[in-house]
Amino acid sequence: MHHQDIAVDVVLDIYQRILRIRRFEEAVGLLFRQGQLPGFVHLYIGEEAVAAGVCAALTDEDTIISTHRGHGHVIAKGGDIKRMMAELFGKATGYCKGKGGSMHIADFDIGMLGAIGIVGGGLPIAVGAGLSAWYSNSNRVSVCFFGDGAANEGSFHESLNLASTLALPVIFVCENNQYGEFTPAQNAMNITDIADRAAGYGIPGLVADGADAFEIYRVTAAAVERARAGAGPTLIEAKTHRRGGHAEGEEAFLAGQTYRDEAETAEAQAKDPLLLLHNYVSENKILPANQLETLDSNITQAVAEAVEAARNSPDPALESLFEDLWL
Amino acid sequence: MHHQDIAVDVVLDIYQRILRIRRFEEAVGLLFRQGQLPGFVHLYIGEEAVAAGVCAALTDEDTIISTHRGHGHVIAKGGDIKRMMAELFGKATGYCKGKGGSMHIADFDIGMLGAIGIVGGGLPIAVGAGLSAWYSNSNRVSVCFFGDGAANEGSFHESLNLASTLALPVIFVCENNQYGEFTPAQNAMNITDIADRAAGYGIPGLVADGADAFEIYRVTAAAVERARAGAGPTLIEAKTHRRGGHAEGEEAFLAGQTYRDEAETAEAQAKDPLLLLHNYVSENKILPANQLETLDSNITQAVAEAVEAARNSPDPALESLFEDLWL
């Protein structure tokens, strides 16, 4: 891990994105365990360096599409944690007025084109976002986040091939956290690196360390450059770990069954992206310890305020059911 | 082209399969132009060596699945041209009692599990056939024919991955005839060899000359051996040419537009698999000329009889609509 080619303000920017995601997700996990959140919740803890590294390499005009595990992507793209938290509570003040929920947060104003609960469902839409940039001769790049499990959906294949055929400015970011629900990736495919599939579409496929935000930033920046130059899509596979379960409360599903061993959990812990970056920033004296603490407490404070605001927000009015329909 | 490692009776067997397909398809083309056949008709002329070479390497227990361009596969697997022709006429004596038609011929007794009109629709079913062999510890191998166009469907991806993950005895035979309808394969994918996609599933991918029935036979036999040994699926890409249009009567769609150049047509002509094999068999004196002629006239005669029989067969009774429903 090194940041020789990366400006310090970018380093700090990435650090803050990661920290903001972490504190948000920790709060969400707690709220869920307390029974305060409806629906399903899939946390991004352990994978933050991917969203942060990718989004730091994008402009506000570039767009992203996300998954059921989407909170981290929204925050990394600059989403408002107040409106996110309110959405998780299903409140009128949420990003989608309570109509979307955890798996369907969007912020079109910042190029966050929506989280999608259907595994693999976002890839074709991201291709369309890239197509619109290509069509309009804009400089925009479209990024799609998806998991190792999604890489086995037909939509993955069709989307990469379509984007490649039309040389669209799309970056496919596969977050290989080694599992689709409880199924190890290696039980669902007969290859080690999903990046190897890129060759089947005639596009570059790269493996990157998902715990190293700098590496993610670098490969994304290169892919962005390629995309803006009209050279077409790139597949980036970020090897990462989810620290928690597939969904919060999965213990109930598991009912005592296990699907991960301790060595793996230890590895995930050692490769925690926040820990690594925190150590890096401290050791390299990029920010003094007290400023790091202030940053953290500010973010923690903001999250707490978001929770408080969400809790105190009204439920959506029933009439809102008949709004946001046909124009 | 050589047959040093292939027994003479296999050579002759392949030759007859090819010839039977050719004469059948020529008759079908004529009938269609004469307006005698309902529906759509997609001819296999020019691609015969693929079906013949593949099926010659299979036993009667092995199964195949076919496409909209399926007549050649049925004949190569040993189908009855009388019942095929009757089906094309939509008659009660057809393979499917007139309910299937050109795009849906099946003969379960000879392991021909059906032609499928949905591009890519056969691949998952072929995986299921392979799964049943694996499940039952049988020696059976499942073969799926499909086109270059189908290789861009999500079903291709999911099927190859699923078969590979479970190490099923499935052979995926991609007949790359360079076109999906009027779209050149190279406009629909950014790679030259579809076989390269096999690496994305951790299985072997081979390119073979679809005009050389011996080569097709050889690569299939090797894939069959691999499959029977429990080593899993293989992707074979046969480079081939369709001599005619996508569908009979496509001139009407084209309305003067063209999508192929003369060089290509000339190449296809030079690589005509029947011509090549005929020359080979003659030059190598595998069968004397007069016996070759007898063979041909017998087949031509059989096809003519099939046409005659089909024409004279009754339409299906309307009550048959309410047969072949729930058991």
Added chain:
Amino acid sequence: MARKTYVAAIQEALAEEMRRDPRVFLMGEDVRIGVFPSTRGLHAEFGGKRVIDTPISELAVAGAGIGAAVNGLRPIVDLMFGTFLYLAFDQIANQAGAMRFMYGGQTNVPLVLMAQNGAGSSAGHHHSQAVHQFFMNMPQIKVIMPSTPTDGKGLLKSAIRDDNPVLFLHSLSLGGKRSDVPENEYLIPIGEADIKRAGSDVTICTVGPTVYTALGAAKTLSREGIEAEVIDLRSLSPWDKGAVLDSVAKTGRFVAVDESFPSCSAASEWAATVAEAVFSQLKAPVQRVTNKDVPMPFSPALEKAVLPGEADVIAAVHKTMAYS
């Protein structure tokens, strides 16, 4: 006014809208050459960026249309046969129809999907099913199925200008049909029925190719002294309940004719709506005339027997007239 074929009218609608609005573009398998001739010639005028041949990848192509639509374009995605929409079903049901609502009104999806619907060319089950009923069930997907060149042009133009996802269904069997198409620009609003034939004795409600079946039946019935009112819905979602209910209020008898498998069909929807809304005016039970409830056969004789025919419509009308 010139008499034009359905195909020509659709071609005109596409070309006119592409000329009018540079955000409108067309993509699909072989739209350049035009497997269905309605897209033919557009490539010559608009070039490869606005008439895009795609790989055979229905799910991704439909989804790319959605992605382009939420990014300010107005894509027309041709998926060829209605049954191929099955491969894109997820994108349509889960995304296209829901996105605007699901994201709290942040976006909208001005997408047109095109496909041929139903049977008639003896192509077997995989190419001959009617699919409109599936999309009628999905909230926030508009569905149109015009039966004449004139309506086809006017409704397709409305669809392209519509800010919401619209499924435009046409029929191979109508491709050569002709009608008078105005020279001047015109639009036909989505959601308005057309009363094809006035009548006082029974209301026949239908859409698409069976409009002609119904009209044929009405002619025969008229010779017997039964005057059928034939309503061509033209739009299936939203549909013109007002026109239908007004007609039934007048005739007191209702026959729904729909090329579709019977259960949960459009005919069921219309019949249930009529039975619910104007029960007191009904002189006889509502009747449905649909496909037989079996897969689509290849044989022309069998195919014809599966589809709703004039005789079936006449029988249903006789049944409703005989009721007492």
Added chain:
Amino acid sequence: MARKTYVAAIQEALAEEMRRDPRVFLMGEDVRIGVFPSTRGLHAEFGGKRVIDTPISELAVAGAGIGAAVNGLRPIVDLMFGTFLYLAFDQIANQAGAMRFMYGGQTNVPLVLMAQNGAGSSAGHHHSQAVHQFFMNMPQIKVIMPSTPTDGKGLLKSAIRDDNPVLFLHSLSLGGKRSDVPENEYLIPIGEADIKRAGSDVTICTVGPTVYTALGAAKTLSREGIEAEVIDLRSLSPWDKGAVLDSVAKTGRFVAVDESFPSCSAASEWAATVAEAVFSQLKAPVQRVTNKDVPMPFSPALEKAVLPGEADVIAAVHKTMAYS
């Protein structure tokens, strides 16, 4: 007889049938651990060859089920949520339902598909739609949606023994429901309704979780002196028309309650059938109670408002009773 949960009853049905017939096996995403707990424990008993975890590939997995079924096995394919069936829609509509007919009776497809149907867990549009109406339209696909553990077990066992494709829909919201499940082996035939409550004034026809909504409404209505007959269809295709028509012949009033978007819904099918078949016995127009016609919202308050509730059923009954 012991009181068992729905989940336990389904587990039993699967285990018993797998024990009985070695051709029966289960595959799907995470069936080993059991995302829906009904498949849990089967792997321990039957091993990895008969309880197969698959990649996330709905189209191929469903198609592989079909391929295995036509080759002599009896696959049970768990596709998890009903909306994920959209990705396998092609294989179900084009292949599973049609193959036997299309190939002239050469084969049959003894496949069971399982999925959770509908809303109730505040999971948003992508996980909360009801899908049964789509499959009811497809010829030759059987659809069952039992509401009690007892029915669940008996119908699922019938489905596994059925020689045709059957879609078994269950509901997360019913997973913890308990009922008396016989110790001895039993089957419940596909296609037979269960009259949950006898009544003389109005027939309420429903299926799945809304059976409880209807029963709750019936209880309240009874206090007002209105006796509703509540029919749990249990099977949607084929469905027990006889039971419904007999009931309406007696009560003269009909309310269809269906968790589904309204247009082309199961409710529409039932209402149309009743209006067609027993018109003369109807004392009031048929009524449908369905979802509101909007995408499924996340907020629990909004979700509840979209779904048919007891108050909606009561209002529909009041309407039909007040009619004159």
